[in-house]
Amino acid sequence: DAEPRYLVSVRPARVSNNKKSCSGRTKTQKPLQLVVGTLTPTSVFLSWGILVNPQHDWTATSNCASDSRFYTVRYREKGKDKKWVFQLCPVTETVVDNLKPNTLYEFGVKDNVEDSIWSKTFNHKTVLSSKYLAI
Numbered sequence: 001d002a003e004p005r006y007l008v009s010v011r012p013a014r015v016s017n018n019k020k021s022c023s024g025r026t027k028t029q030k031p032l033q034l035v036v037g038t039l040t041p042t043s044v045f046l047s048w049g050i051l052v053n054p055q056h057d058w059t060a061t062s063n064c065a066s067d068s069r070f071y072t073v074r075y076r077e078k079g080k081d082k083k084w085v086f087q088l089c090p091v092t093e094t095v096v097d098n099l100k101p102n103t104l105y106e107f108g109v110k111d112n113v114e115d116s117i118w119s120k121t122f123n124h125k126t127v128l129s130s131k132y133l134a135i
Helices: none
Strands: 033-040 043-053 057-059 071-077 085-089 093-096 104-111 122-125
Touching: 033 104, 033 122, 043 104, 071 093, 085 093
Parallel strands: none
Antiparallel strands: 033 043, 043 057, 043 093, 071 085, 071 104, 104 122
């Protein structure tokens, strides 16, 4: 009975000193899509990403775990005379608190890479505090 015999030689892969770059980035900057949800009368939850297909899915701006990307969130009470408050975020979601109940706010987000652009301004009204609600 003859059985085939194989000799397999395994060599270690070359270690590259070059940092691996993430693929999937495009040269043209697209504004991030922002979603705002109410948590309490004084806080909201923000989440953002690139809208791939409006009917199906959202994607984070990077699939590379080692990519240390930051985002800037800005918000203010609605009104041209109001000053923006800025918040730096290392992830694609955050909670904004210490807001006024029953107040209209403007929110925006942008990627902290060169030539990034602000998302479309999103208007959101905080809810009325429960102690003022009629039962």
